[in-house]
Amino acid sequence: MDLNKTKKILLMGNPNVGKSVVFSRLTGANVIASNYPGSTIEFTKGLMRIDGNKIELIDVPGTYSLEPTNAAEEVAVEMLGEGDLIINVIDSTNLERNLYLTLELLQHNTPVVIALNMWDEAKHNGITINPGELEKLLGVPVVPIVALTGEGVKTLLSRLKDAPIPTTASQSEAEKWIHIGEIIKKVQKIEHRHHTIWEKISDATVKPTTGLPIGLGIILLTFAFIRFIGEGLIGHVIEPLFDLYTPIAMEISRALGPGILHDIIIGRLIEGDIDYVQSMGLLTTGIFVPLGMVLPYILAFYFGLSILEDTGYLPRLSVLADTIFHRFGLHGCGIVSVFLGLGCNVPGALSTRILDTRKQRFISATLLAISVPCMAQIAMVFGILGSYGMEYVLMVFIALIVTYVSGGLILNRYIAGESPEIFLEIPPYRRPYGKALLKKTWMRVRIFLMEAIPFVFLGVLFINILYTVGIIDALGTFFSPVITGVWGLPKEAAAALLIGFLRKDVAIGMLLPLGMNPLQLVIASTVLTIYFPCVATFAVLVRELGIQDLLKSVLLMITAALIVGGIMRLVLLGL
């Protein structure tokens, strides 16, 4: 293979064999890799340089065979025609099963190089593979690597040029398995070894009697951790910093003097002072909400989530949750979307792709949009309702959980289509790799900063303009039959609902100046979650569901907001 003519290289392999880690190694680009099947649902492109040649590397979603069984796998098969060379990443601890895809790949006219990844883990597990012999039998370069540490990656690159166009004759499925059996007999030796402590833990976390209490404990612990870190950062880092900043902002305020420019940049002064939540200026609320109230929780959440992902706990949670999620027309993997959605609904909506059918994806995405609040919103709910007492925060969560569950039960009954069962590989537990963990947390936090800050600014700017032109008042009056009549809220809440399209965190902050009692705030916070997702999520939903299903979904969101908000009003406020 002449590398001067190579333009595109594909990384292909079974799910959860470490393709994304290899991708990061080769391109230096940052992609999210986790210890569960299906963490790459869309292909990612990056550039790498070999001997001065710029080559595009594509991280293809994992697939067990070239006959796809879900949407993510379909992406993989479509990509196949585009590559000039394939790096087939194989999990060395699972050689036999991985070779099936390899034999399929060898039937295409694209050169293949094999990377035997997780070489260290295989050795540790008493598995010995002879790479030289495997190379001879398959007729393509075979290189053992440990992608996580980078061991063998240079050798892999140096062998790319040795890849010939494969000449394997077409084989039936049965012939392939016989062929694999022969190969395995010649290249692999397995020594028996005793169960390790990790395996005992592994068993304990999927057995229902021990697994359910452990699972509940882990979830509670994770949220306690997020709150502890979030509040700690706010109290000890963020507030002192903003205390230093306040005199500067006041100076700017004085320099600007009263007028529209002051309203936009600093906002309204409350009793002569800046109020970071209520002032609604770009340099006050505009930076305080994303950096001062939300960022600490986002940091803590993504660090916690990354630990759950990299250890391999999430697939076990999926198994434990399967029985319940099956009632919602989903299966256990649906819980992964909920977890990702709690960080940000955008990756949550994207992850619905790992589900098998249109019905499942529709239910999962709709429930996500309706009743899973993102961390930005949760942080604001904590910040604002928390000051009245944790019982109010709890009310919001209980209302949302009840909505998720009843929504799931109803949708499963009335949405046509199939709900296939769970069929999920459970990876071994792995010790999270510190550097990878921090890098992944930082990547996600950076995405938050890049997306949140412009939208928060836009939101704050919008509010000021709308107030000045008087649209908010007109809207409030127009929607007052719903806002006041159904939900029992002041009609000025219309402004928050409008801004909620842009950013839910700012929207919740806008509820504060309306002088509502804590119970009204509970209703407003819940309705703000349910009625509509933010534009970023909406854009993803258009793509994932298609216009027709999206319209159905939006109708359900509005209905749910009316019903749930109405019931809460009756229960909490009475008539």
Add this chain to the structure above:
Amino acid sequence: MVIYLVLMLTDLQQEQKARIVRLDGGYGFQRKMRSRGIREGKNVEVLTRQPGGGPIVISIENKKTAIGRGMAGKVIVEVE
């Protein structure tokens, strides 16, 4: 003489071991199972059975897979 009992995967109890003898299903089903390591001739152990008709977690050559009851019912095994 060893007597073999032919059962469905769903009939096995927790920690029971067996050998897969047949996959009862269409071509697509068989292919899907095999490509994920659930194949004729493999030894299988049931690790857990989730309550309320939930999935069964099996181990084949130390690789663990969660499989729904419907699918597991089409995996035919033999025990001594």
